[in-house]
Amino acid sequence: MSQDPIAVSPATGNTGAGSTGDALENLLQENRKFPPSAGFAADSVVKASEYAEAAADAPAFWAKQARGLLSWHKDFTETLDWSNPPFAKWFGDGQLNAAYNALDRHVENGLGERVAIYFEGEPGDTRSYTYAQLTEEVKKAANAFESLGVAKGDRVAVYLPMIPEAVITLLACARIGAVHSVVFGGFSADALRSRIDDAEAKLVVTADGTYRRGKPSALKPAVDAALTAPGHTVGHVVVVKRNGENVDWTEGRDLWWDDAVGGAAAEHTAVGHDAEHPLFILYTSGTTGRPKGILHTTGGYLTQAAYTHKAVFDLHPETDVYWCTADVGWVTGHTYVAYAPLINGATQLIYEGTPDSPHQGRWWELIEKYKVSILYTAPTAIRTCMKWGREIPGRYDLSSIRVLGSVGEPINPEAWMWYRDVIGANAGKNGEKKDDPAPIVDTWWQTETGAQMIAPLPGVTATKPGSAQTPLPGIAVDVVDEMGESVPNGSGGYLVIREPWPAMLRGIWGDEQRYKDTYWSRFDSMYFAGDGAKFDDDGDVWLLGRVDDVMNVSGHRLSTTEIESALVSHPSVAEAAVVGAADETTGQTVVAFVILRGSAVDDADIVTTLRNHVGKEIGPIAKPKTILVVPELPKTRSGKIMRRLLKDVAEGRDVGDASTLADNSVMQQIAESLKK
């Protein structure tokens, strides 16, 4: 592992890419590159000249995109106000309406009959919405929410599965200027409640439930549980009937979607909102126990969402069928499902379920059925499909695929090559191969950046397995050392962003100071992303994983501290330390070391109990895969837990330098206890 370029990540050696480093090293030496074919390059919607254009004057470049890609109720006169950093204002005196941009204007432009959404439910039920139909649904939902007392600026919590009503709800909120706060359906009632409270949400939109691997899976009970204790701000709960399971009902508070929205008027005029009007809050894990409500506003966010979606996926909206597999509970499902594809007038597929239900070929079957041409997914999904075997996608005709995207964590070169050969080169179900496989775009960004920041342009860039490569036009990325000095190519350091960008977060909901402290205080006048990175000799960016106490499990961000807090909130736990251990499929898995109290030591079920406890406190996604009961935890003299050493244990390595431990017999004790 010592030669592994990923393992030399700057601070903690926290990688997120695990055992893939050796292959990465090989590929770095081979330096394979895959230039776009002549045909692809000729039809590319963006040209290489955009880099130079944006470099000459980035704000002017973004102003041009804002006017070219969006329709404004009132044009702006000032592009960027950075007079009070780190609080940016983009297109500050302009006004626009996100829903009008995603819907009405396409209908007005004669595209009303184009399919906006093909929906496929997990049980195989289907629906589709043209732009005209989707516009009507959003207008009705906007009227319904307004009649429930939701006004401009009010917050709406959304706890929905991946069904069209999720997109309709987000756009209806945006239309009336209400601020949506989506809580992933995999989070618990407790997590939902704390997010409802933090944002003081007035309305909750949920469903009776969804389906998971052929079985109904409930959502409404978690909303009921979240609202049991008094003192919340929620007046109404709107419930989509999805799986038809029985639900408890609170008269006066709960309404069925079909009654509230189905009965609403289909006329609703979209007014312009200020470019800096809040569009949404989305909670994400940080280095402390408390999730942060990342705040995004309207004009800049939509500009970068639309531009990157067009440029990075080489979108041809008249002919492409686009599919992003992300759930609306994550930022990818906001920017690249609810907003950008619709702003750009594209046709997209939304699928409710898991890739292996009812069989492991479901995704590829869907691609064949809908002739998907652009697929955007996560490395963990690709690695899972690799494990299931290439013959499964080989049974389907994937020849429609033109562009393949990746997001959420570093994609290791083996997975990249598999994606290219097995998915991107598939030209039919009888093993036919394309001469020019679909280009892969590995996209680096974050909840906080709002939209893609580093990615190849598929018609311009010669792509490289494992590297996200190039900051997008108008984005100023650098890699710096501890002192904030740029490091030479080939050296690892901290990824920073040097200039404000349109889709940047505008703050943390209700906590200005935390916004400054978290992102802008580590280095002077630079945004600190929390990732390690390096430039290679070609100047391409390689992401090296998080440098803080944030884990990446299946492309989902989890905080070590948050899970530790959940564990110690259980009466049987005296102390806990959590680390992310490298995992071939999920990038990392959660491994917890716990010291038990008194009689819990003899409890044979304690591991199950604690896993379930974390599931209840945070959600099933946060459950530790492994819980190791230990007599002590390794600490420095100042009392800081040395997670690095625990990571060595969790990953089955020899334990590294333990000389700064307060008690250097601790690692011995841990090793002994784990042998038992």
Ligand code: WT7
């Ligand atoms: C963190 C952000 C962006 C939407 C999904 C995750 C990691 C994301 C990549 C990539 C290497 C990546 C980073 C980042 N990450 N994309 N292409 N290569 N790492 O959003 O939950 O806000 O997580 O995900 O560590 O900081 P998020």
